[in-house]
Amino acid sequence: MNWKKEIDEITQRRKLALGQGGDQAVAKHHAKGRLTIRERIDKLIDQNTFEEIGPIAGAANYDENGNLESFDPANFVLGFGKVGGRRIVVGGEDFTMRGGSPSPAGLRKSVYAEEIAIQYRLPLVRLHEGSGGSVGGTSGKGASLPGPVNAPARFKSVAQAMSTVPVATAALGAVAGLPAGRLVASHFSVMSKKTAQILTAGPAVVARAMGEEKTKEELGGWKVHTKNGTVDNGADDEGACLAEIQRFLSFMPDSVEQLAPVNNCDDPVDRTDEELANIVPTDRRKAFDMRRVISLVLDRDSFFEMGAGYGRSQITGLGRLNGQPVGVWANNCKFLAGSMTSDGAHKARRFMELCETFSLPIVSLVDEPGFMIGSQAEREATIRHGTSAVLTAAMTTVPWASVMVRRSFGVAQAAHYGPEGFVLAWPSAESGPLPVEGGVAVAFQREIASSPDPEARRRELEDELAARQSPFPRAEALGVHDLIDPRRTREELCHWVGRIQPLLPALLGMAKFSIRP
Amino acid sequence: MTKIELETGGTVWKLLTKKGDRVEEGDILFILEVMKMEVPYEAPISGKIIAVHIAEGDFVEEDQLALEIAD
Numbered sequence: 001m002n003w004k005k006e007i008d009e010i011t012q013r014r015k016l017a018l019g020q021g022g023d024q025a026v027a028k029h030h031a032k033g034r035l036t037i038r039e040r041i042d043k044l045i046d047q048n049t050f051e052e053i054g055p056i057a058g059a060a061n062y063d064e065n066g067n068l069e070s071f072d073p074a075n076f077v078l079g080f081g082k083v084g085g086r087r088i089v090v091g092g093e094d095f096t097m098r099g100g101s102p103s104p105a106g107l108r109k110s111v112y113a114e115e116i117a118i119q120y121r122l123p124l125v126r127l128h129e130g131s132g133g134s135v136g137g138t139s140g141k142g143a144s145l146p147g148p149v150n151a152p153a154r155f156k157s158v159a160q161a162m163s164t165v166p167v168a169t170a171a172l173g174a175v176a177g178l179p180a181g182r183l184v185a186s187h188f189s190v191m192s193k194k195t196a197q198i199l200t201a202g203p204a205v206v207a208r209a210m211g212e213e214k215t216k217e218e219l220g221g222w223k224v225h226t227k228n229g230t231v232d233n234g235a236d237d238e239g240a241c242l243a244e245i246q247r248f249l250s251f252m253p254d255s256v257e258q259l260a261p262v263n264n265c266d267d268p269v270d271r272t273d274e275e276l277a278n279i280v281p282t283d284r285r286k287a288f289d290m291r292r293v294i295s296l297v298l299d300r301d302s303f304f305e306m307g308a309g310y311g312r313s314q315i316t317g318l319g320r321l322n323g324q325p326v327g328v329w330a331n332n333c334k335f336l337a338g339s340m341t342s343d344g345a346h347k348a349r350r351f352m353e354l355c356e357t358f359s360l361p362i363v364s365l366v367d368e369p370g371f372m373i374g375s376q377a378e379r380e381a382t383i384r385h386g387t388s389a390v391l392t393a394a395m396t397t398v399p400w401a402s403v404m405v406r407r408s409f410g411v412a413q414a415a416h417y418g419p420e421g422f423v424l425a426w427p428s429a430e431s432g433p434l435p436v437e438g439g440v441a442v443a444f445q446r447e448i449a450s451s452p453d454p455e456a457r458r459r460e461l462e463d464e465l466a467a468r469q470s471p472f473p474r475a476e477a478l479g480v481h482d483l484i485d486p487r488r489t490r491e492e493l494c495h496w497v498g499r500i501q502p503l504l505p506a507l508l509g510m511a512k513f514s515i516r517p
Numbered sequence: 518m519t520k521i522e523l524e525t526g527g528t529v530w531k532l533l534t535k536k537g538d539r540v541e542e543g544d545i546l547f548i549l550e551v552m553k554m555e556v557p558y559e560a561p562i563s564g565k566i567i568a569v570h571i572a573e574g575d576f577v578e579e580d581q582l583a584l585e586i587a588d
Binding site: 335 | 524525550551552553554555556557
């Protein structure tokens with residue numbers, strides 16, 4: 001007697017599991033221009049680094065003699081792998097079986113993803129394509145026994161993962177129900193423009209409940225979800241989505257107990273760019289390109305923008321200064337003058353929470369005219385969302401460096417400065433309770449109205465008052481740490497990065513507040 | 518053919534090109550005034566303006582089609 005039969009069966013089961021939903025289902029999936037979950041994982045991780053969990057979880061079928069006849073693997077693939085040499089946990093639904101709707105073993109592996117990432121303190125990557133449960137239950141053969149009342153709360157580990165390890169997710173096909181909920185419970189999310197839709201409920205359910213006839217793309221395509229902030233980024237195809245996840249992870253620590261990895265930097269700390277001297281037009285009505293400012297100041301090509309389509313008056317992303325990963329937040333004056341809209345405030349709050357969770361220092365490039373005003377802004381509760389951002393900034397414990405690039409006005413500007421932050425001003429900096437444009441209209445209402453040419457008088461008054469907002473008195477009063485030549489911004493910020501190094505280890509561990517979607 | 522759509526609503530302050538004009542990538546096509554800021558729209562490609570859907574003084578809305586350029 002020996003174990004040969006059993007050992008052979010293990011080999012046989014492993015082989016069958018790799019067949020996923022069968023040749024026909026895989027071919028059908030490929031024909032739609034989509035990769036299988038195993039191909040996606042291979043593309044994401046370093047070669048030959050996959051350490052699979054539960055490769056033979058699934059359901060076996062036997063013939064009448066008790067021999068293995070066929071094997072249906074769990075339709076969620078889970079395991080460890082390495083990205084850029086660093087270990088992560090990775091998992092995703094296998095759409096070639098049951099359209100990604102969880103089988104019993106598939107559901108177990110799926111909910112284990114967060115638990116194992118928390119246990120090993122490793123970043124979690126979820127590659128989603130699938131739907132939630134079906135009315136037929138996970139067995140697909142009618143109602144199964146309901147879960148016990150004392151079962152652990154399904155979403156507790158999802159929430160804990162968000163405050164413990166970096167979570168990055170991609171939507172690579174249609175994602176609905178539970179996978180859609182988990183998709184957005186992440187620190188970075190990206191969807192494929194070609195193949196993905198994200199749906200709270202699909203077209204059939206929507207038509208039945210709402211009488212609304214819409215395609216999957218109309219309901220939840222990238223044009224909808226990159227603009228409403230459901231996902232951070234849209235990428236052209238699956239490969240581009242995976243590359244974005246790799247890029248995001250390169251800035252992140254393994255968990256809240258580690259510091260983000262500092263790279264060797266070959267971009268000189270004292271690099272100056274002439275372009276910065278005059279990048280902000282002296283004419284206050286002229287917009288400038290804040291993204292250009294960011295790219296000139298940070299380590300060359302290091303900026304990774306997140307959420308460009310949502311809350312577009314604010315720019316958020318990750319970057320490096322002398323190799324140190326930092327969170328970067330700036331105003332985009334080309335969009336609604338860079339004002340704090342309700343969605344911009346929500347985006348900024350989540351971004352600060354991300355930085356606080358993973359002890360990332362924040363660099364803030366300020367050109368804040370104030371909260372967005374007008375009836376739409378009031379309807380959107382801008383003051384409440386905006387104040388939420390302001391209070392979040394006040395509660396952060398990570399180091400901040402804020403550069404007053406141009407405007408810094410009203411209550412909203414307070415969101416751009418952290419406690420005990422390092423503050424620099426450019427010669428173009430203006431600050432006060434409200435921008436002169438609004439202030440002049442209110443304070444000089446009668447004078448403007450009684451002038452022979454009210455429009456000309458208004459502009460004249462605006463220019464007169466703006467000239468009085470020189471940043472020199474602020475520098476004299478130590479209202480800023482320094483008033484600088486814009487060309488020296490990079491050097492100043494890199495010195496700051498050096499100064500804060502001893503402070504960073506004390507920030508490690510679970511943050512007092514974390515990030516929620 | 519490239520369509521230039523508006524990032525935000527606002528007022529068309531200056532229209533610097535007309536149908537039939539040849540433009541180079543980076544040329545300023547028009548300037549929108551949005552909340553007292555002048556926001557220039559640059560040509561994303563070099564080509565010929567084949568349609569203009571806005572006029573100076575127009576109140577315009579987000580996502581509105583402004584210009585079409587053929588390369």
